[in-house]
Amino acid sequence: MDRRTLLKGMAGAGVLAGTRGFPAPALAQGAAARTLKFVPQANLANFDPIWGTQYVVRNAAALVWDTLYGFDDKLQPQRQMVESEEVTDDGLTWTFKLRQGLKFHDGEPVRAKDAVASLTRWSARDPLGLMLKAIQKELTAVDDRTFKWVLSKPYPKMQLALAKNSTPMAFIMPERIAKTDPFKQIDEYVGSGPMKFVKNEWVPGAKAVFEKNPDYVPRDEPASWLAGGKRMMVDRIEWIIMPDPGTASAALQNGEVDWWENPISDLVPVLRRSRNVAVDIADPLGNIGTFRMNHLHPPFNDVRARRAVLMAMDQEEYMRALVGDDNSLWKPLPGFFTPGTPLYNEEGGEILKGKRDIAGAKKLLAESGYTNQPVTCVVAQDQPITKGQGDVTAELLKRIGMNVDFVATDWGTTGQRRAQKSPPGQGGWAMFHSWHAGSDCINPAVYIAIRAQGDGAWFGWPNVPEVEKEVTAWFDAKNLEEEKAAARRLNKAALDNVVYAPTGFFLTYQAWRKNVAGVGKGPIPFFWGVSKTA
């Protein structure tokens, strides 16, 4: 090929391809309206919702895999893949019957043996699953649509465990996939949910694609969170990973994407000014900021040092660091449960209310025997939520007379370091920050951070039998009133002993193009019912 031919060819290709600026043909416009471009909160780096328990994996998995039960927007478990269930009078045998017509994406029907294998894998990783496994006598398929779970002890929270949206959720996979070791990743992504995962278009860190499952049979009830009929109004959903919020904001304004899961509050005023973009709260259950202390080593192995932090802590300072001046985005939280949910209470919360008592905190700290040893604060700088809280904490601890050893690091290193039980001077730590989704703090069943069973507890390893006693009381409660009473006692015990220090309750935004309809609020971006016009 000579130079002239090459140039002609390139120009021709440019003309043919250069359609930007010209109206798209009707067919292309229709295709655009059937494709929803979504910017998720994080990269979909793996796609096994049992092995990897990040929220982003769960959110994608909810498109591909279905569950036996699902939470509705009132946090009540509703039947999803299950048609009916029976429990014997002694509460020891549960029999579940699957709905008719359920099919996996490979065309195979969903059978009871698939549910059995999936629940077996799930129960090896999930805290509630582990509780079930501990009292399990038998989990077997009776026929293609029926399976039974025989227990040695009644478990009244069965439906809640199977419906909950905290990770890992009890997704149902084909038996051959569900038989994978729960500590190893699956490599086949076949579910029975409303969308199929397009593996060959998956570029981790850049893009994930889902296509409508034509065989999906939605329930008749209207969709409500993870319950009801999950009717897809678009044919294709493209997740476009955008690590830079500035770019995501510009892309949304420019119409290059349709929906952004978590715009940072700094950019919300810009988005609100765009006439084509709508902005609203993402999840009314919000998030709880946490100041997690190490109960194994000085100074926070003494409850007086932990209480000194609570006496001096000003939650408004923490929340301002996270959400700025927007008062609609935060609330003080003198307790542990998510505001607006049935178990929320402020029992024992006086220590977090009113004027902060710095002098009292200093006195209590001195009584705890604190001798000016360095307090190792491990603060991830690559997460705005931990960085913002960490800056406030450094000042707070200095104010009450602590010698702050501020370790500025990244989230990956924090994840490793917080697992170290050695003393702070030998690679361990004294405190770190994190946050929990409000939907994970609605009751003790899903609230791993409030547990205080020592070695088996979450990082910090609190050992408070009083707290565990109330957790058990909640599990054994026969009605909501008993549950609430147990939650009140639990809240007080957890605050008196400072299992951890809540830094406040905060909300985040979501934003979408105004040609997109049906965007709801909840702990997961629910795609069913979301439609788009060209």
Added chain:
Amino acid sequence: MLGYIVRRILATIPVMGVVALFVFSLLYIAPGDPAAVIAGDQATPADVERIRQSLGLDRPFLVRFGEWFFRILQGDMGTSIFTNLPVWTMIRQRIEPTLSLMIVTLILAIVVAVPMGVVAAWKAGSWIDRLIMAFAVFGFSVPVFVVAYILAYVFALELEWLPVQGYTPLSEGLWPWLENLILPAIALGCVYIALIARITRATMLEVLSQDYIKTARAKGMGQSGILFIHALKNAAVPIVTVIGIGIAFLIGGAIVTESVFVIPGLGRLTIDAILRRDYPVIQGVVLLFSFVYVFVNLAVDVLYTLIDPRIRY
């Protein structure tokens, strides 16, 4: 010459071996735990430990290095801890966007910077020279991401001429491919343009003071002929050297540029892998970058002989 090239290629093998050992050792002593990242924030310490064991991260350094090195010798870069995809598959998915960005940036930089440097040398001391050098200082000083945001704001959001983000493969057409690369290439190319323009000016100034240039002028040769035929060719060796070295800058700059413009390239793959401590991917990408760098150095050395026939190996 052929013997020289073969010797140089063979010499890269021990270099790559040292790089491999260095990369593996660095990652081994670096803090961070992929198991903790995988397990998520709700995991218990026992969960994290089980995942560490299942990934083989609890085994001794030498065992892990030996296994990894043996696999590399067989051309197997391993499997990503996070995605469960082969590292080579992940790299292959990302090569085209990064290569496209680098090529467009390189072309843009050479086409803009070399004439700028030549003109600045020709008009040395004039306002044109000062203007070009002021631009060069600006290009050096302003971070890539600042230029990127300004370009995106002006040309994508305000004027709506170009997209803010994304990448379209070349197979889908020349213009769709190019329109996604124009802004990133300008943002990434600024530093590079400044660097090449400055070195071109300095080298040209030196060459323009040579006797043979005066002879050419005395013989009545036109200005453009003197500048672009006689002077530039003789100034080309240091310029080519800088272009070669600059490819390392491009690799570094591509990481930021790809993040801002959401280009699914190797730069973003590297960042994601580092943040998650995805060791096999980090090792694979660093090895690839090292190989590219060694290869570029070799190409530059070979180019010397074409530009200056006096150079022989």
